[in-house]
Amino acid sequence: MGDDCKQHNEIERIGYITRVQSFSACHRLHSKSLSDEENKRIFGKCNHPNGHGHNYKVEVTVRGKIDRVTGMIMNLTDLKQHMEEAIMIPLDHKNLDKDVPYFADVVSTTENLAVYIWDSLAKLLPLNTLYEVKIHETDKNIVVYRGE
Ligand SMILES: Nc1nc2c(c(=O)[nH]1)N=C([C@H](O)[C@H](O)COP(=O)(O)OP(=O)(O)OP(=O)(O)O)CN2
Numbered sequence: 752m753g754d755d756c757k758q759h760n761e762i763e764r765i766g767y768i769t770r771v772q773s774f775s776a777c778h779r780l781h782s783k784s785l786s787d788e789e790n791k792r793i794f795g796k797c798n799h800p801n802g803h804g805h806n807y808k809v810e811v812t813v814r815g816k817i818d819r820v821t822g823m824i825m826n827l828t829d830l831k832q833h834m835e836e837a838i839m840i841p842l843d844h845k846n847l848d849k850d851v852p853y854f855a856d857v858v859s860t861t862e863n864l865a866v867y868i869w870d871s872l873a874k875l876l877p878l879n880t881l882y883e884v885k886i887h888e889t890d891k892n893i894v895v896y897r898g899e
Pocket residue numbers: 780797859860861862888889890891892
């Protein structure tokens with residue numbers, strides 16, 4: 752084994768991998784803890800009873816050791832499967848407030864959506880590997896949650 756190769760194998764390398772997934776959903780910003788007037792004042796047009804839709808883009812980042820044998824932090828095909836289960840099946844083409852029980856009493860802001868996705872993914876991924884959930888609600892509105 753050459754010196755370069757030996758050194759490559761001896762150092763523990765930590766890396767980050769990210770997979771992106773898009774889904775469409777509708778929602779309304781409305782809190783059951785607030786009066787109708789307060790809801791209108793705080794959430795404005797996003798409190799309209801008809802709701803509105805977004806094409807959300809979610810970036811999920813996993814942190815971990817680059818395995819010396821496989822060269823992978825984790826297989827992206829496995830991450831894809833976990834994102835399908837935690838994001839696409841429960842959220843895609845859904846009314847977040849009516850179809851997702853979690854949002855029955857939790858306001859469907861992008862912050863809370865990021866927490867929901869984090870908690871769902873953390874149950875599926877190896878312990879302490881989930882690093883970041885980033886959601887683009889629109890091209891201009893972006894939320895990051897790191898489990899804190
Ligand atoms: N802190 C948060 N504020 C707001 C959220 C949120 O999730 N967290 N969400 C909304 C609305 O749901 C909606 O996303 C706002 O959309 P909109 O204002 O149309 O989005 P843009 O800013 O991208 O639209 P432009 O009008 O093109 O600027 C509101 N607040």
